[in-house]
Amino acid sequence: MKEETNSAPGSSRIDVAISGIHLLDQALNSAETSLMPHARRQRTGILISRQGPGQYIVETSAAVPYGLTYQRAL
Numbered sequence: 001m002k003e004e005t006n007s008a009p010g011s012s013r014i015d016v017a018i019s020g021i022h023l024l025d026q027a028l029n030s031a032e033t034s035l036m037p038h039a040r041r042q043r044t045g046i047l048i049s050r051q052g053p054g055q056y057i058v059e060t061s062a063a064v065p066y067g068l069t070y071q072r073a074l
Contacts, residue, residue, distance in 0.1 A: 012035060012038040012039075012042065012059055012060040013057060013058070013059035013060075014031040014034060014035065014057070014058045014059070015055075015056070015057055016028060016031050016055075016056040016057070016058060017054055017055055017056075018054045018056075019054055027056075028048060028056060028058060031048075031056075031058035032046055032048070032058055032069060035058060035059070035060055038060050039060045039066070042060055042062075043066045044060045044061055044062050044064060044066060045060070045061060045063075045064025045065050045066055045067065045068040045069060045070065046058065046059070046060055046061065046064060046068075046069040046070075047059055047060075047061035047063065047064050047069070047070050047071075047072070048069065048070070048071045048072070049071075049072050049073075049074055050071070050072070050073040050074060051074055
């Protein structure tokens with residue numbers, strides 16, 4: 001059961017890869033919390049996109065109202 005998060009310093013995007021469903025909530029919550037300061041500065045919301053099994057992108061998005069988090073499956 002593995003969790004990976006990748007982001008560049010100062011980035012407003014985090015790639016999350018998990019191999020166990022029990023890690024999902026913790027991994028996504030951690031990524032969202034990390035991006036909150038970026039979202040506040042940019043006055044945007046946060047978008048969580050499911051790319052495939054165990055693959056997610058968490059990023060700030062102008063398409064999401066400030067202060068909110070949306071989820072979508074691609």
